[in-house]
Amino acid sequence: MSIGTTATTPEAATTSRPDSGPGPVPALTVENLTVRFSGLVALDDLSFTVAPGTIHALIGPNGAGKSTCFNVISGVYRATAGAVRYADKDLTRLAPHRIAQLGVARTFQNIVLTHGTVADNLMLGRHRLTRAGFTASALRLPHTVREQRRHRERAAEIADFLGLGPAFDKPVGGLAYGDRKRVEMARALCMEPRLLLLDEPVAGMHPTERSAMAETIARVRDALNISILIVEHDMGLIMRIADSVTVLDFGRLIADGPPERIQNDPAVISAYLGTPVQDTEPEPESATATDTSADTAEATVPDTERDSEETS
């Protein structure tokens, strides 16, 4: 099915993206970004650009600075120097909620949703698009009821697109691990982003789930024509779906370009990959839907542990 770039009805379209504005998807430009934590330089004069409508991967060994970069882009960390330009704004000067209003949504590395139904979690993503105030909602005035219904319809549409339709009214706690990660992505998509930041979206999934998620991420880019910046250790997946790759080591950029070039770059092989990347498209295998053991797909570079209910 298609989820298009606007909400289901003309009325709903007027409630989408209040600040992020119409028109083309903006580029995201990271300019000479430096982040220091006391004596430690987590990002060192980093520059790269996420072109509109592309999947751009940010990769590198543990501690290279990938999450720090995400945290600066989403306003969680302050930059020591440099800028992040998006939609004519310097994001390093904005609070997280203002960045979200510009159409930037993110998922978190170690989050595993456990509370509420899928619908409840997706409606949280619709929150910033809701116009009705607390009193009108409490009184269930007709226009707020209509607005809630529209948001629920849109959330259901996004759930369907991510293969979560049958689970829409089910508790997330009862879903397989891979589906819970999908709910987290669906929640971010419910914000109607124009830039989606995915922090290790397949960490802890088994090969079949990884493959399905890779396909979903590519479909999201193609159906919504949004930009996606992804941090992921599964190199097979990155090489399959990324349009462009930026490689960090000790906070510094060591390579930037299309995946074919990156996987043969001697500096990247030496710092991170070790050996040229194999495609990890899995053979049909017998893992069950609830098998959540961190797999050892060949080209998966050592990963962080999966935690529950935490963000990094």
Ligand SMILES: Nc1ncnc2c1ncn2[C@@H]1O[C@H](COP(=O)(O)OP(=O)(O)OP(=O)(O)O)[C@@H](O)[C@H]1O
């Ligand atoms: N809030 C913080 N305070 C102090 N040091 C930090 C903080 N956040 C990150 N760091 C340090 O900055 C460096 C980069 O960490 P970061 O988490 O960005 O790396 P990463 O590439 O995302 O690693 P991983 O792949 O393990 O998630 C590390 O040395 C880390 O210990």
